[in-house]
Amino acid sequence: DVKVTQSSRYLVKRTGEKVFLECVQDMDHENMFWYRQDPGLGLRLIYFSYDVKMKEKGDIPEGYSVSREKKERFSLILESASTNQTSMYLCASSSPPGLFGAGELFFGEGSMLTVL
Amino acid sequence: AQSVTQLGSHVSVSEGALVLLRCNYSSSVPPYLFWYVQYPNQGLQLLLKYTTGATLVKGINGFEAEFKKSETSFHLTKPSAHMSDAAEYFCAVSAGDGNKLVFGAGTILRVKS
Numbered sequence: 001d002v003k004v005t006q007s008s009r010y011l012v013k014r015t016g017e018k019v020f021l022e023c024v025q026d027m028d029h030e031n032m033f034w035y036r037q038d039p040g041l042g043l044r045l046i047y048f049s050y051d052v053k054m055k056e057k058g059d060i061p062e063g064y065s066v067s068r069e070k071k072e073r074f075s076l077i078l079e080s081a082s083t084n085q086t087s088m089y090l091c092a093s094s095s096p097p098g099l100f101g102a103g104e105l106f107f108g109e110g111s112m113l114t115v116l
Numbered sequence: 117a118q119s120v121t122q123l124g125s126h127v128s129v130s131e132g133a134l135v136l137l138r139c140n141y142s143s144s145v146p147p148y149l150f151w152y153v154q155y156p157n158q159g160l161q162l163l164l165k166y167t168t169g170a171t172l173v174k175g176i177n178g179f180e181a182e183f184k185k186s187e188t189s190f191h192l193t194k195p196s197a198h199m200s201d202a203a204e205y206f207c208a209v210s211a212g213d214g215n216k217l218v219f220g221a222g223t224i225l226r227v228k229s
Contacts (some may be wrong), residue, residue, distance in 0.1 A: 109158035
């Protein structure tokens, strides 16, 4: 069964702490994504990566960074957490369209981060 | 740029009634379109997708959607709602490069007994 695994389902952190959210996929996908989900706003793209060592800013990158040292792993980093970063974070992966489909995303179960 | 509008942040239906969740999109290129479902405390899972070809697309759990280019719509339907359909539903369109997806704000479906 294909899988995207996020390291933590629930985290509680203090303002100013550095936070790491880890994501691993076992589907050999080139593309990986980090989304943020907030009620009424849907999913907003934070960062994405189409290859190892490659990263691109999404729609809301401020306050975040990412790392992709291996194809299967994509990490989201909050350098100094703030209360407005309290949210559900969703990792996803996909293959490029045209190879195995339409580029549909496969999601992890999400990481609910609360910053106090 | 691509965008998605989902009409109605909350939809309530009775068990056994028709489910209709509305989605309109904007895309500068021929779109790939998706519906995802999110059950409580879970990630998103794919319900169905439209790429090319037949405009009526069937998905899992009895859902289907019809791509209407002239109306730029991709509405999701199910003839008879079940209690287990209660969830949040997201419509998405592929971005210009085909790799990224742009999501709508979501519609929470409530099913009344």
